[in-house]
Amino acid sequence: MEAHRRDGEIVVGGDARQRFHDAHGYGRPLDGNEVALDPVEAAHLLFRGDVAAVDGADFEAFVAGLSGDFGARFLVYADLRARGFYLVPAREGWVDDPPDAGDFVVFERGAGPPDGAVAYALSAVGERTDVPASALGHVALAVADEEGEVTYFVTGRPEPGGGATDEPKATDGTVLADRVLVTEPPEGLYERGFYGQRLGGENGGPDGRPIQLSLVEAAYLAGRGALSVDGGAAAIVERGRAVEGERFDRRLAVYEALRDRGVVPKTGFKFGADFRTYDSVEHVDDLGHSEALVRVLPPGHVFTPRELALDVRLAAGVRKRTLFALTDGEGPIEWLEVGRLTP
Amino acid sequence: MEAHRRDGEIVVGGDARQRFHDAHGYGRPLDGNEVALDPVEAAHLLFRGDVAAVDGADFEAFVAGLSGDFGARFLVYADLRARGFYLVPAREGWVDDPPDAGDFVVFERGAGPPDGAVAYALSAVGERTDVPASALGHVALAVADEEGEVTYFVTGRPEPGGGATDEPKATDGTVLADRVLVTEPPEGLYERGFYGQRLGGENGGPDGRPIQLSLVEAAYLAGRGALSVDGGAAAIVERGRAVEGERFDRRLAVYEALRDRGVVPKTGFKFGADFRTYDSVEHVDDLGHSEALVRVLPPGHVFTPRELALDVRLAAGVRKRTLFALTDGEGPIEWLEVGRLTP
Numbered sequence A, B: 001m002e003a004h005r006r007d008g009e010i011v012v013g014g015d016a017r018q019r020f021h022d023a024h025g026y027g028r029p030l031d032g033n034e035v036a037l038d039p040v041e042a043a044h045l046l047f048r049g050d051v052a053a054v055d056g057a058d059f060e061a062f063v064a065g066l067s068g069d070f071g072a073r074f075l076v077y078a079d080l081r082a083r084g085f086y087l088v089p090a091r092e093g094w095v096d097d098p099p100d101a102g103d104f105v106v107f108e109r110g111a112g113p114p115d116g117a118v119a120y121a122l123s124a125v126g127e128r129t130d131v132p133a134s135a136l137g138h139v140a141l142a143v144a145d146e147e148g149e150v151t152y153f154v155t156g157r158p159e160p161g162g163g164a165t166d167e168p169k170a171t172d173g174t175v176l177a178d179r180v181l182v183t184e185p186p187e188g189l190y191e192r193g194f195y196g197q198r199l200g201g202e203n204g205g206p207d208g209r210p211i212q213l214s215l216v217e218a219a220y221l222a223g224r225g226a227l228s229v230d231g232g233a234a235a236i237v238e239r240g241r242a243v244e245g246e247r248f249d250r251r252l253a254v255y256e257a258l259r260d261r262g263v264v265p266k267t268g269f270k271f272g273a274d275f276r277t278y279d280s281v282e283h284v285d286d287l288g289h290s291e292a293l294v295r296v297l298p299p300g301h302v303f304t305p306r307e308l309a310l311d312v313r314l315a316a317g318v319r320k321r322t323l324f325a326l327t328d329g330e331g332p333i334e335w336l337e338v339g340r341l342t343p
Helices: A016-024 A039-048 A059-064 A070-082 A215-223 A232-244 A247-260 A305-317 B016-024 B039-048 B059-064 B070-082 B215-223 B232-244 B247-260 B305-317
Strands: A002-006 A009-012 A035-037 A087-089 A104-107 A118-126 A140-144 A150-156 A180-182 A211-213 A264-267 A275-278 A292-297 A321-326 A334-340 B002-006 B009-012 B035-037 B087-089 B104-107 B118-126 B140-144 B150-156 B180-182 B211-213 B264-267 B275-278 B292-297 B321-326 B334-340
Touching: A009 A039, A016 A035, A035 A039, A039 A059, A039 A070, A059 A070, A059 B180, A070 A087, A070 A104, A070 A118, A070 A140, A070 A150, A140 A305, A150 A305, A180 A215, A180 B059, A211 A215, A215 A232, A215 A247, A232 A247, A247 A264, A247 A275, A247 A292, A292 A305, A305 A321, A305 A334, A305 B305, B009 B039, B016 B035, B035 B039, B039 B059, B039 B070, B059 B070, B070 B087, B070 B104, B070 B118, B070 B140, B070 B150, B140 B305, B150 B305, B180 B215, B211 B215, B215 B232, B215 B247, B232 B247, B247 B264, B247 B275, B247 B292, B292 B305, B305 B321, B305 B334
Parallel strands: A118 A140, A292 A321, B118 B140, B292 B321
Antiparallel strands: A002 A009, A009 A035, A087 A104, A104 A118, A140 A150, A150 A334, A180 A211, A264 A275, A275 A292, A321 A334, B002 B009, B009 B035, B087 B104, B104 B118, B140 B150, B150 B334, B180 B211, B264 B275, B275 B292, B321 B334
């Protein structure tokens, strides 16, 4: 069976309506028994040997004539088909009520076009295609790597929230190079508020000993009147900018937003992140598992797929969620969650 | 007991020689019972309360008067002391035969200065201090994060090597946008050489079906005369540079070096790396665990500690080594391994 290009579409006739569309979910039905195929569908039917040629071109010649990210879209389509899912282009004619974003609509296992239960809208890209943060949140993302393997991500727009900690008692501190020392911390500042860290680590040193605060912790406490240092909160922010640049303002904004939502942020350094977060802290001696890793990014950040793969893989390995917080340091914070998806 | 500054050193007298140096490994013995203390040792004795003041300054005043990465060095020193290790400044007088690099010499557990068994030389930095790749390879690295917790890394200069695969048989291919299609692959190219990937994934599609090669794989094969495409190897390299820039030359150089050493590199995309590597491949149906993640970097690369934390944490989570390959795409490749160290 051969397909042909007509009016900018790839059309296949014969028993195509029954054989390809009704039985296997390919294409958009035309009048009679004809079906219009998306290039990715045509390539897949050529690959399977169900269609012999498109205007004389076999699989190799057909895909060689297509450009851009076609290879990635084909690899994603073929991968999900091989896993037993139906998916169609996210366009009128292929699916009722197509979504605003995404290249494909993927149906629940066992369901199919045109009106089966939809699992998610899916964007499909190659590993070298940049992905703006603004394009994520309401679609899943499939990335075909250079060897043609496909990695899937689910994305969302969560609202972080947790159970608040006690209001900290006021204390004094000394700004060192890039930390703040509190030699006589008030009872509970560390133990129940989870501010700072006991100097000398958990393992050693005298009881009731000094704690050190990070500059973001100190700036937050000083801003609420709970910490006094020479020069006040402004001196801490100034020091923060001196050692981190404008990234300090963004990190402070996210720290404040999380604390204000009742979530406790602590450094995420060991995980290469800005923060790890605890939704609930009663006492540091009875600390649960931290639930999320937070990365602070400027607004309009554009991800490389490799960056997403690294962050999400690491977070999954330590059983945490990956949360991106986009902010310029002022105004509202945009929260984006990205996780692993296993179709 | 008080210490005093004298001729640029911090000196403590009384029974210091016996009490601090002989019994606990602090300082450099002077004539009589006096001991010269490094600032980090003085700070630790102040912190412990064993020395009351240095020229009248208590712990808080003393550390507030020191600048730069002193905080990080103190936190690392205190952390290892709390874990029960002796460590001393990597300088004449504190240790016999001090190393060329590193801030401290750390002794084996139970050993101590001046002539105990040395475990490693250690550089200590804060999380905001850049670390040139050239400074690593012969020292361990301790990073004090913004909350004062310390993460340790071991570094080395390995020579990768593995058991070679069969020489691939010649074949033809077609360059697509950023991959190469081989519709009639010779037997064993994928299965025993582990070049490319079966199109449509492992799960589906006809037997003996096409494979796709990444551009680095294709450029390597074409360069050895095992793959013919329009325009030859030069056309593949040109395409690679078009989609990846000069990074392509660096990645190709590392791919070639690994193959020439008998190691099989495959994409490391799922781990956010350039390659994952197999030291030995007999057949893809009997593939072992990949041993290492390889990241390709330009010569003279400078790490942020956060980048190291992310890469090493991820690799440890998937039980692989982290290998950095530094190259400008020509000439010898510098191999650097970085792993987790748990003192």
